[in-house]
Amino acid sequence: MQNKPARGTPLPAYEQIKRHVLAQIESGALKPGDVVPSETEMVKEFGVARMTVSRALRELMAEGVLNRVRGSGTYVAPRQYESTVLQIRNIADEIAARGHRHTARVLALESSEEPTAVAALELDAGPAFHSRIVHYEEGEPIQYEDRYVNPEVFPDYLAQDFTLETPNNYMVRLAPIQRAEFRIYAQKPDAHVRQHLAMEIGEPCLLLLRRTWVGKHVATSVRLWHPASRFHLAGTV
């Protein structure tokens, strides 16, 4: 570890150690539940004082990345839900939490060269992956999902069976979501969506737009339509 920062103030040692651990988690070298090297080991590895290692690991714990147990060790924390605040959880989990049965119908699962898809993912060039899926709760349609997926982040997306696992679950399982951006609208659905959601004419939709990032890439961009009569968002702050 560079003890005396040369010039331009590179990065403090504790910050370098944090990034080193984060990089190992992102690369998969460290998985949830794995033991992270102890403070003593890192002191030797990086050639710094124990307080410095301690600060790095303590901050990673405060950020929810690690769990530390006195007397035992430091562990990689289990994967976080995308959001504990605005509970846009996996629709299948939500339905299961209500004790109901979730089913899904895949309308489309394809590669797309649409400029809107390429733009939504902030790609330089196509193709983008595209899926359209209707989710049912106890047989009633509750969500129409129109999703674009970055092939660089999820190269095997098209080979999945999304009647068995939701795209959301698949992606959360493979890559840690680092940032999400959402917008919520009340909107009248077009005829296509209205039909698939079995909605009355004139009934509004709750429309949720969301883009999520993995690293520097937009991993996915999704539009979720929900019939207003059967769905709302809720949460606590």
Added chain:
Amino acid sequence: MQNKPARGTPLPAYEQIKRHVLAQIESGALKPGDVVPSETEMVKEFGVARMTVSRALRELMAEGVLNRVRGSGTYVAPRQYESTVLQIRNIADEIAARGHRHTARVLALESSEEPTAVAALELDAGPAFHSRIVHYEEGEPIQYEDRYVNPEVFPDYLAQDFTLETPNNYMVRLAPIQRAEFRIYAQKPDAHVRQHLAMEIGEPCLLLLRRTWVGKHVATSVRLWHPASRFHLAGTV
């Protein structure tokens, strides 16, 4: 500061210092923008090492309570918005942030014995305060606010002029919101709301329901209607 924790591990010194500062902010002895005593001063005051004070203040900065400027000093951070995640900020601030003019029209400001009001605030008995206000952005109606307020928490609520300051701002100014619960719906407005929001027949509303707690009391329960064509919610996680 008790250097050797007696027994039962009372509280680490850095934690005691954090609470001391927080208590001063809560009591009003320290206000947003005020200078907090420097590390050197606190070292003398509490009789601890500088690293200990440093940690306390650093953590308070990470929690958004303090701002620290190298070479200058430590300052009490301005009051936080209710939520940085789901940006349900003061509507007046949002409008101002867009460089637009906010105006408000107070339709009602009264004491109410309605059972629904009493129930919404989880009160044992009435009365509850009640207000109905329409908010305008550049003269266009953008939010219909129907609010119940707990008289125990805000006894002077009825005496305010809500054309000058929004209820939200008034309440955030007087009491720190500790918890909020929200639900978001897409809903067709009733004739009354539709008229006040100057909406077309058939246009949906984005309806936001929110209850906020101060201590153990429900401080306020509010329903906010927004015309779908002119409003959406947005945020990042």
Added chain:
DNA sequence: AAGTGGTCTAGACCACATG
């Protein structure tokens, strides 16, 4: 020049978990 916060060290004592 003086004061501030940012970082780091090389020790130390402790509570706790695990074998």
Added chain:
DNA sequence: ATGTGGTCTAGACCACTTC
């Protein structure tokens, strides 16, 4: 008994702001 993390000290050097 050993190793882990949790805390703390008494110094130090530095970058930065303010006067």
